[in-house]
Every structure is written in structure tokens, then in C-alpha cells.
Amino acid sequence: MSASAIRPARKVGGSVAGPRYVPFLYLAPGLALVLAFVIYPLARTVQVSFTDWNGVIPPDFIGVENYVEILTDPELRALFVHAAVLIFFYALIPIALGLLITAVLARTRVRGMTAYRALLFVPQALSMVVVAIAWQWVFASTGILNQVLTLFGNEVTTAWLGSFEWALPAVGLTGTWRQIGLCMVLFLAGVQKIDPALYEAAKLDGANAWNEFRHITLPGLRAEIAVALTLTVTAALKSFDLVYLMTRGGPGTSTSVPGYEIFARAFNRGEIGSAASLGVTLTLLIVVFAFAIERFRKES
């Protein structure tokens, strides 16, 4: 939004508000809260990340040792690999499927679309605790997944969340389930805003479905894709709830992610300095991703 559009001609220094301090009166309550409960604790996190602290005796300054540990300890590095796996499940699969479905439905006006949208969005309205209860049951040894797999042949009784190979994809799939409706609703709404004449022109031109998708639908959905990417990638990197609720990082450490490990170190094991350094690293990572996605949106 351009600045000139917001402010028509007006006397020097003037503003909608009148006196100069007025905008700050409107901002003060929000700013005070954000400084006290977001910015200050974040600065404290940075400070604590350079110490060894168990929360009882005073912290011990140890420099960058916690950060060196993140770079060198394979168990800590594995946390970020697990987070990358979750990005695949939380962000890439839902967005790819959402786009595929949008492409197929692109110009068909479907009856009952409002009802579909409302139902697909339901997972966003539910607590992660409810999601976890439902999906623990899906993956249980006598649960729904095995019931479905058994339909295709031999009886399957795997306890998926107890398996070293399958627990992480299982948590990831739960995230896919939660995010897919969000992506579909965003894209299906976005595609409605694309000028129908573009599709008619493409048809007159003899464009096939792929060309239509590549040159009309995809560029037309750029803003929606950026929003979906930001929401789902940050959700994947921040993920704590599902891991805590479904597996507590286990079996072993096979499903542990940075968000969960921060919690476990800070509140179960009293390794607060190390938890803080993980928190700072994760914050930086998310900021980098967000900026990259913002650049993608502004391109073209």
C-alpha cells in the first residue's frame, strides 16, 4: 500500500490523529505487552543461551558452548532433520495436494462448495489435544489404519507410534491432515478471483490442462501459496504440541523436534541454557524461512 494513497493532501506534520503523541497513545497498550512478554523474554533467552543454568543456582557464563554443541552433537542435529521431515508433511504435501485439487476443480462451479469448505476447515477449530487423541487411535495396533490395511490382504497389527521408523511419519501425517483443509480452502477461494476470461482465452488457444495450470492458476495463486507456505512451514518448525501429546519425542528420540526438546530440557531436565540456545537457533531459522517466502511472493 503506497503512502500517498493513505494520506491525501494535508498540512505539514499533520495526521488523522492530531497532535504528534496521539498515535503512541493508541500503540502504548499493545507495545507495552509485546515488549514485556515477547521482546524482553526473547532478549533474556539470548542472554541465558550463553550460560549453563539449572534454574536453581545462579547461571554460569560459558560463551558459545551451547551453540557449538548444537553444531557438533549428532543428537541435537537430528532434531533439525526431524523438523525438515515435518516440513515435508506439514507444508509440502498439503500445498501440493491442495494445488492438484484446485487445478482439477479449477473452473468447475461445484454445488455445495460452502459445505465442503466448512467441513475441510474443521481440524483448524479443534484443540491439538483432540487431534492427538483421534490420531493416536488411528495409529493404534487395533486402530483404523490397520483396519484399512487389513482390507488389502494380511492382518496388520503394527503400533505405528511405537515404531522407530514410522512414528515420525505418523506424527507428520497427522499434521498433513490438519493443514490440508487450510490449504484447500485458501487455494479454492483464490482461484475464484482469477479472471475467467483468462481460462477462456487459454481454451481458445488450445492450451491443455497443464498449460492452464502452469500459466494461469499457479501465477494467480502466488499470494495464497505464500500465505500457506508461511503458515505451514512455521507450524512445522514450531511444532511442539503434537510431538508432546502423541509420542513425547519417542520411541527413543526418533520423533523429537527442536520445539519439544526446548521444553524437555528446560522443564524436565533443568538444562535451561542449552534449551535457550536451541530456542534462539530455531527463532533464527524461522525468520530466515519467512524472509525467503516473502521474497518468493514479491518476485515477478
Next chain:
Amino acid sequence: MTVTDTIASKASRARTAKRSSDGLVSAARRPPVRAQVVSHVILGFFTLFTLLPLVSILLISLYPDGQLIRGLALPESINFGNYARAWDTANFTVLMTNSAIVAIFVVPIASFISILGGYAFATMRFRGKNVLFLIFLLGLLLPYEAPIVPLYYDMNMLGLTGSHFTLIVPEIALFLSFGVFWMRAAFGDDTQTLIEAARIDGANSWTTLWRVLVPSIKPAIVTLLVLFFMWSWNEFLLALVLAGSANLQTAPAGIGMFLGERVSDLRGLAAAAIIMSIPPLLVYIFLQRSFIQGVTSGGVKG
């Protein structure tokens, strides 16, 4: 982009073509039956995928005691006893009261402060505007797992724990980032003429905000209220860490602590999940139409 340019120019030609032979083209545009069927099959499949896990715990929550829990199956008879047991065992009277208290404070206060902040960012000019906006935005990206660690230990040290406000105040602060961002976008569009008109009528900035602007962007505010209610009701990490003692715990944190360990009473747990989903689902069902519209249009604005 050259390809889209040529397509755009063809688009205008297509429009003319449509006008000249309107009957023919609109007949061609009516979706063929096959496309309708394909659409319903695809959407139906994903809707089923979305609902199946939820329906399955709804069914389990109604199972009689004797019925073996295996896969997806209808209850042999309907038993509401699981709900009564879950309510007593999990101490739901306390949990739901606490969740309600938190939401009653968080939703209006966070919305009120978001409206004030969004109004300033969208319509006023002042020093440091961009930096201040970035400070608000940071909260949107921040993984709250990080700052909650020193926050918890510092509040403990200052003896600030043991009250609902240990949870309520940080939660408001955390929601503000999104709220200010959202309200700034809502105030940004089409409000300038309204502001000018109000100014000519001699209204000050406060009157302009509440008498002129807020009534004109009600849908965006409803969406914000719904989101804040759902987030507040469902908030897990903050409640788990900051609520403190069991008698201050909210529903998600109270039930969440039962999970992860071996579940012995799936019927009761399923019933608990249904109970705590009722308030956000009710809000969602009543307001879903304007809410989804608000999310899909408002969220995409730069």
C-alpha cells in the same frame, strides 16, 4: 511475464467473443456432468479423510463397557456413561471454568488492543512506524517455546504465579502480533474517505474509530474474535507451562497431561475430547460462513 501477457490480451478478445455469441459460449461453459461428478468424488474423498478420525472417536465415546474397541465400528448400544465418567475423572467442572475465564479475559482485551494498534498503523503517521511494526510482527514468527523458558523462571522468581493472570496476560501479548497485523489490513482498505468525512464533521480520532470505522469493518472484527476464541480455548503450550497448579489448569492442558502415557480408558478419553471440542465447534458452526470468508480474503492481503 510474456506468456501471461499474451494470455491476458487473448482474454479481452475472448470477452468480446463471448459477448457476440453469448448463448453459445455460456452453454459451453456450463460444467459438464462428468466434471461435476469428478469434483464431488475428489472433495468427498478429502472431506471423508478429514472427518473419519473425528467420527471414530465420537463413536468410541458412546461405546458400552463390554464392547471391544477395534477399528471403526458402530457402538452396539449408546452409552453416555463415558461422558459422566470423563467429566468426573478429569475434573471438567474446574477445567471448563478455567478455560472460560481465560477466554473471557483474553478475547475482548486482545481484540480491543489489536483494534487500537491496527488503527494507528493503518491510518496515522509517526516516527519509527516501520520498526514498531516489525516488533509486532516478530511475535508472529517467534516459536514461543523459546521465550517461555526465561518467562517461566523469571515469573516464578518474582512470585507472580498462582493466578489466572499468569496465563491470561502473556496470552494476550502473544495474540496481539496477529491481531495488530490483521486489523491494520482491515483498516487499510477503503477507509480513507470515511476518515476524511468524519474529520470534516469535526470528529476526533477516537470517535472516528468507534463510531465510523469499526461499524464499517464488522466482518473482519468478527473473524478476529472467532480466531482469538478458538486459539485461546485451544492454547496448549502456554497453559501447560504458565497455568501452574491443577486448579488453575485449562481443558487442553489438563487433558493433554493424560496423553503420551499408556491410555487405559480410551472411551473416557474420547468423551473428554468431544466435551472440550464443543465450545469452539459451536462458535465455528455459528460463524463459519463469515469467518471463512474473512480468513480467505483478509489473510492474503499484503
